Amino acid sequence: xxxxxxxxxxxxxxxxxxxxxxxxxxxxxxxxxxxxxxxxxxxxxxxxxxxxxxxxxxxxxxxxxxxxxxxxxxxxxxxxxxxxxxxxxxxxxxxxxxxxxxxxxxxxxxxxxxxxxxxxxxxxxxxxxxxxxxxxxxxxxxxxxxxxxxxxxxxxxxxxxxxxxxxxxxxxxxxxxxxxxxxxxxxxxxxxxxxxxxxxxxxxxxxxxxxxxxxxxxxxxxxxxxxxxxxxxxxxxxxxxxxxxxxxxxxxxxxxxxxxxxxxxxxxxxxxxxxxxxxxxxxxxxxxxxxxxxxxxxxxxxxxxxxxxxxxxxxxxxxxxxxxxxxxxxxxxxxxxxxxxxxxxxxxxxxxxxxxxxxxx
Amino acid sequence: xxxxxxxxxxxxxxxxxxxxxxxxxxxxxxxxxxxxxxxxxxxxxxxxxxxxxxxxxxxxxxxxxxxxxxxxxxxxxxxxxxxxxxxxxxxxxxxxxxxxxxxxxxxxxxxxxxxxxxxxxxxxxxxxxxxxxxxxxxxxxxxxxxxxxx
Amino acid sequence: xxxxxxxxxxxxxxxxxxxxxxxxxxxxxxxxxxxxxxxxxxxxxxxxxxxxxxxxxxxxxxxxxxxxxxxxxxxxxxxxxxxxxxxxxxxxxxxxxxxxxxxxxxxxxxxxxxxxxxxxxxxxxxxxxxxxxxxxxxxxxxxxxxxxxxxxxxxxxxxxxxxxxxxxx
Numbered sequence: 001x002x003x004x005x006x007x008x009x010x011x012x013x014x015x016x017x018x019x020x021x022x023x024x025x026x027x028x029x030x031x032x033x034x035x036x037x038x039x040x041x042x043x044x045x046x047x048x049x050x051x052x053x054x055x056x057x058x059x060x061x062x063x064x065x066x067x068x069x070x071x072x073x074x075x076x077x078x079x080x081x082x083x084x085x086x087x088x089x090x091x092x093x094x095x096x097x098x099x100x101x102x103x104x105x106x107x108x109x110x111x112x113x114x115x116x117x118x119x120x121x122x123x124x125x126x127x128x129x130x131x132x133x134x135x136x137x138x139x140x141x142x143x144x145x146x147x148x149x150x151x152x153x154x155x156x157x158x159x160x161x162x163x164x165x166x167x168x169x170x171x172x173x174x175x176x177x178x179x180x181x182x183x184x185x186x187x188x189x190x191x192x193x194x195x196x197x198x199x200x201x202x203x204x205x206x207x208x209x210x211x212x213x214x215x216x217x218x219x220x221x222x223x224x225x226x227x228x229x230x231x232x233x234x235x236x237x238x239x240x241x242x243x244x245x246x247x248x249x250x251x252x253x254x255x256x257x258x259x260x261x262x263x264x265x266x267x268x269x270x271x272x273x274x275x276x277x278x279x280x281x282x283x284x285x286x287x288x289x290x291x292x293x294x295x296x297x298x299x300x301x302x303x304x305x306x307x308x309x310x311x312x313x314x315x316x317x318x319x320x321x322x323x324x325x326x327x328x329x330x331x332x333x334x335x336x337x338x339x340x341x342x343x344x345x346x347x348x349x350x351x352x353x354x355x356x357x358x359x360x361x
Numbered sequence: 362x363x364x365x366x367x368x369x370x371x372x373x374x375x376x377x378x379x380x381x382x383x384x385x386x387x388x389x390x391x392x393x394x395x396x397x398x399x400x401x402x403x404x405x406x407x408x409x410x411x412x413x414x415x416x417x418x419x420x421x422x423x424x425x426x427x428x429x430x431x432x433x434x435x436x437x438x439x440x441x442x443x444x445x446x447x448x449x450x451x452x453x454x455x456x457x458x459x460x461x462x463x464x465x466x467x468x469x470x471x472x473x474x475x476x477x478x479x480x481x482x483x484x485x486x487x488x489x490x491x492x493x494x495x496x497x498x499x500x501x502x503x504x505x506x507x508x509x510x511x
Numbered sequence: 512x513x514x515x516x517x518x519x520x521x522x523x524x525x526x527x528x529x530x531x532x533x534x535x536x537x538x539x540x541x542x543x544x545x546x547x548x549x550x551x552x553x554x555x556x557x558x559x560x561x562x563x564x565x566x567x568x569x570x571x572x573x574x575x576x577x578x579x580x581x582x583x584x585x586x587x588x589x590x591x592x593x594x595x596x597x598x599x600x601x602x603x604x605x606x607x608x609x610x611x612x613x614x615x616x617x618x619x620x621x622x623x624x625x626x627x628x629x630x631x632x633x634x635x636x637x638x639x640x641x642x643x644x645x646x647x648x649x650x651x652x653x654x655x656x657x658x659x660x661x662x663x664x665x666x667x668x669x670x671x672x673x674x675x676x677x678x679x680x
Contacts, residue, residue, distance in 0.1 A: 012576065014554075014555025019525055041529075043608055059602060060603075063531070066534055067531075069531065147534060147627045355530065357529045
């Protein structure tokens with residue numbers, strides 16, 4: 001009969017970029033049960049709508065999370081635009097798509113680095129983040145900021161990207177693609193990575209549907225859930241979009257899906273640049289949100305994020321609610337950890353790409 | 362985005378949720394808003410990028426049944442609603458019922474106060490933008506300027 | 512040999528931040544900014560660390576955690592509050608669950624502003640922190656010297672005298 005212990009994991013842990021606490025009930029080295037305890041980053045920012053005007057609140061929405069920052073700014077702006085029936089110019093939609101896909105690129109490369117660090121592969125962490133700096137340079141050149149760039153606003157975007165900058169983005173992405181080829185070949189063919197990730201933390205197709213997971217976590221189990229397929233009004237419909245899926249459902253499949261999405265993001269950015277419409281980048285916003293409510297969704301790098309706004313004819317919204325992808329993936333994390341080895345716990349946690357600040361707001 | 366709002370009563374909730382589960386819908390979220398009438402709950406379900414929302418109003422001292430029997434992962438939102446709003450959600454699956462300790466807060470039930478709930482639930486019509494392939498049978502609030510005035 | 516200074520090891524913790532400053536802290540370690548060339552290592556163990564890089568305005572649940580990490584670090588230690596949230600609470604200063612800046616939890620030596628704080632600013636903050644660390648090391652060295660002196664001039668002769676008296680008995 002094995003010995004049973006409870007090991008606290010987190011909130012401070014070398015592989016965790018953000019604090020989350022798990023009580024792991026172990027039988028020898030196998031995890032029998034994982035009980036999460038969250039709330040370390042709960043700031044209560046949804047209640048700040050009472051104090052900040054609806055146009056000013058976009059700065060708060062962006063700071064929900066530093067990695068998925070642009071997506072949150074976009075989602076919030078889209079929700080208000082839906083509420084107030086504001087038609088955003090086509091050029092602004094395409095610019096927003098370019099910045100969002102650049103965000104996705106930097107987020108997935110960040111994840112590759114952190115995942116590699118959790119495996120003990122420190123030089124891969126350094127290489128992935130070195131490549132990520134190219135993306136951050138492009139973002140900085142076009143917006144002025146590196147991680148939180150405040151370029152989305154209600155009614156459109158704040159800055160335009162010149163034709164010269166657009167061409168430069170495409171040529172830099174071409175060069176980056178060759179380096180990403182090297183990275184992908186390394187990760188997908190390395191025997192140690194196969195040994196550490198294949199067959200670990202497997203989530204079957206039925207479980208993925210029953211546990212309501214979203215994003216690459218769901219797509220790696222074969223569930224083709226990607227809101228970019230259903231997005232009306234954005235550039236994705238015009239560019240044509242198909243989600244990247246895999247069937248294995250283990251940590252390796254989740255890694256593979258994210259790597260393939262890097263290529264997809266580069267193609268989407270090139271498509272946006274080629275088909276970039278001319279015109280205005282924003283429309284003026286007049287008046288206050290009506291007494292109405294609206295839901296909208298954005299496919300963040302981690303999955304689908306749902307934004308809900310309710311107006312009350314004043315400058316302040318009545319309610320703003322954000323359901324983030326990590327919030328939806330908590331349940332699948334608890335299930336994935338049952339039956340795994342203690343040494344695999346950091347890998348499995350990182351494999352859902354946890355963004356605890358998004359999850360707790 | 363295609364979306365629809367269906368107002369229901371508290372006793373209908375579990376039946377409707379079970380029907381959605383049977384039809385293969387994915388539960389997206391549970392949303393709670395403090396209103397003068399009590400709590401306004403919205404349960405959102407998605408299939409093929411269409412969002413269907415069940416709306417119910419729970420009075421101040423009332424409670425609502427947990428849907429973890431159908432959608433186990435709803436425990437995240439039900440525990441959150443209990444901790445932040447103080448709304449009693451009954452019969453959450455025992456292994457995921459945190460008993461008020463899911464979120465540790467500086468001030469318990471910070472959303473419970475009525476002071477900031479400015480408008481009644483009945484004042485709001487769902488705003489669905491036309492021209493984007495959305496269900497045209499429910500008109501946007503701006504098309505009827507005299508309705509919804511406080 | 513006076514140009515050789517100590518290479519500090521740092522421990523990093525996210526004290527309720529949005530993660531923007533945290534990824535900029537990690538970006539300092541990566542090849543573009545590369546603080547590892549100065550021997551600075553990001554360790555996970557607070558007892559190995561000299562510098563505590565903390566981000567975020569602290570919230571109620573995180574307060575005991577931040578204090579515990581701070582207390583576990585050996586003297587001399589330096590705390591660097593990175594980002595607007597750690598300095599004053601930032602845009603979230605009036606949220607219901609936020610206590611405010613990091614100095615409400617632990618004593619802070621260097622404040623690095625920015626939202627998110629840029630890696631150049633963070634490295635600048637760490638260099639200023641190094642100067643503070645040196646002063647604290649000198650203060651600790653002075654105290655150690657005094658303790659040594661006291662031991663030599665007062666304690667040891669007293670012990671020796673007692674031993675002689677015991678031997679005579």
